[in-house]
Amino acid sequence: MSDETLCTPQRLPIVQSWAEDETLYSWCCRWHRLTMNRTRSSGNALFGVPSAAKVWISPNPFGHFSAVTGTTLGHPFAVVRGRTIVGSFLALARPEDRRRVETGEIPPSFVVSAKSGIPLSLRYCPKCASRHRSSLGIALWRMSHQLPGVVVCTEHGQPLVEHIGKRQSWSLPGTDDSREIDIASGAEFVALRSVAVAARYIVESGVLDADILRARGQIVVCESYGALDVKRLDPHAVHSDWQSSALAGWCRRVQPEQVAFPEFWITDILRSRRSERNPMKWAFLLAYFQERAWSPIEGFFAHAKSMVDHQLHLWSQMESIPISVLDAFAKARNSRQAGRIIGVTGSTVRHWVRASPELAAVSRHWRLR
Structure with a gap:
C-alpha cells in the first residue's frame, strides 16, 4: 500500500517542450533520461506513483502530472486527447464518459477498452527513430504508430517494430528487446496500411457518433450483399467473406491466440451487439470495406459526416x-x-x-x- 502512496505535487524544475508528434509516454522517457533519475523516482516526480512507467497508455494519476507541469504542455484534456491513445477511444466514447474524463472525474484510461482482443504494445519505425536520433539526439514514440490497430509506418512504407521489453521502465525505441511485426505479402501490407489510415481518421476526428458510423456501415454492407436491412444479412456469408480477406489471414497467422475478431463480429457490430465503440475494430472494419472495394475510407467518413449534418x-x-x-x-x-x-x-x-x-x-x- 505504501508503495503506491501519492506524493505531494511539486513543480518540476525542468519541463521540456513537446518534440514533433511524440506521445506523453515518450515525453516522460525523455524527461527521465534528462534528469537521470531512477525509474521509480521519475514515476513519483511525474505522477506521484512509483510504478507509473508500466502504464504507458496513459499514466495515472494524470491530475498530479498536470500539477507538476502547470500549463507548459497545454490543457490536460488536450494532452490526453492528442498525446495518448486515449484520444482514439475518446473519439467514440459516450458523451458522458468524455465529459467525465475532461473534468477529471475519471482517469483517462477508464475509456480504454480492456477487451479489445489484441494487446496494445509500444511500436516504432526504425527509419523514423534514426531520423529522430540524427535531428534530436534521441528516438521518439510517435503517436501515429501507437494508435490501436496500427502496425505499419505509412510515411516509410514498412512494418513497425514491436517493443517486447519489460514494461516497468521508461524505455525509448531500440533500448530493449523488440521484433519486427510480421507482414508476409504485399496484399497484407496494403490492407494494414488502410488500417493505419482509418485509425488516423478516427483519432483526428475528435468526436465521432457511433450510431452514425454504424448506420453508414449498415448501408455499405447491405448494399454489397443486396439485403434490405441489417436484420436480413446472412452472418455466415458475411463472416466467410471476412475470413478470406488479407486482413483476416494476417490476424490468424500473426496473432492466432487473440480473439479480436470472433465469429460474426462484423454483423454483431452492425447490430449493436458488440464493441461498437472500439476504435481498433472500426479501423479494421473500414480497411476491410476498402479491401473489398465496397467503400473507400475517405468516402465512408464523408458520407457519415453528411448524415450528421442532415440530421442536425x-x-x-x-x-x-x-x-x-x-x-x-x-x-x-x-x-x-x-x-x-x-x-x-x-x-x-x-x-x-x-x-x-x-x-x-x-x-x-x-x-x-
Missing part, C-alpha cells in the same frame, strides 16, 4: 414539431428507441431534446437519455 439541421427546416415525432417520444422509453421509431440515431434525438424545451418535457419519463 432537420429541425431548422420545420416551423413546429411533427405529431409523429411527439408520438414517438411519448411511446419510447429512451432516446435510442425513439430514434428507431423516427428513423434517426439516438444521439440526434438527444441533440433535439437539449435544443427543444417541448421535447425535453415529453421525454421526462425516459429512463436513459
Whole structure:
C-alpha cells in the first residue's frame, strides 16, 4: 500500500517542450533520461506513483502530472486527447464518459477498452527513430504508430517494430528487446496500411457518433450483399467473406491466440451487439470495406459526416414539431428507441431534446437519455 502512496505535487524544475508528434509516454522517457533519475523516482516526480512507467497508455494519476507541469504542455484534456491513445477511444466514447474524463472525474484510461482482443504494445519505425536520433539526439514514440490497430509506418512504407521489453521502465525505441511485426505479402501490407489510415481518421476526428458510423456501415454492407436491412444479412456469408480477406489471414497467422475478431463480429457490430465503440475494430472494419472495394475510407467518413449534418439541421427546416415525432417520444422509453421509431440515431434525438424545451418535457419519463 505504501508503495503506491501519492506524493505531494511539486513543480518540476525542468519541463521540456513537446518534440514533433511524440506521445506523453515518450515525453516522460525523455524527461527521465534528462534528469537521470531512477525509474521509480521519475514515476513519483511525474505522477506521484512509483510504478507509473508500466502504464504507458496513459499514466495515472494524470491530475498530479498536470500539477507538476502547470500549463507548459497545454490543457490536460488536450494532452490526453492528442498525446495518448486515449484520444482514439475518446473519439467514440459516450458523451458522458468524455465529459467525465475532461473534468477529471475519471482517469483517462477508464475509456480504454480492456477487451479489445489484441494487446496494445509500444511500436516504432526504425527509419523514423534514426531520423529522430540524427535531428534530436534521441528516438521518439510517435503517436501515429501507437494508435490501436496500427502496425505499419505509412510515411516509410514498412512494418513497425514491436517493443517486447519489460514494461516497468521508461524505455525509448531500440533500448530493449523488440521484433519486427510480421507482414508476409504485399496484399497484407496494403490492407494494414488502410488500417493505419482509418485509425488516423478516427483519432483526428475528435468526436465521432457511433450510431452514425454504424448506420453508414449498415448501408455499405447491405448494399454489397443486396439485403434490405441489417436484420436480413446472412452472418455466415458475411463472416466467410471476412475470413478470406488479407486482413483476416494476417490476424490468424500473426496473432492466432487473440480473439479480436470472433465469429460474426462484423454483423454483431452492425447490430449493436458488440464493441461498437472500439476504435481498433472500426479501423479494421473500414480497411476491410476498402479491401473489398465496397467503400473507400475517405468516402465512408464523408458520407457519415453528411448524415450528421442532415440530421442536425432537420429541425431548422420545420416551423413546429411533427405529431409523429411527439408520438414517438411519448411511446419510447429512451432516446435510442425513439430514434428507431423516427428513423434517426439516438444521439440526434438527444441533440433535439437539449435544443427543444417541448421535447425535453415529453421525454421526462425516459429512463436513459
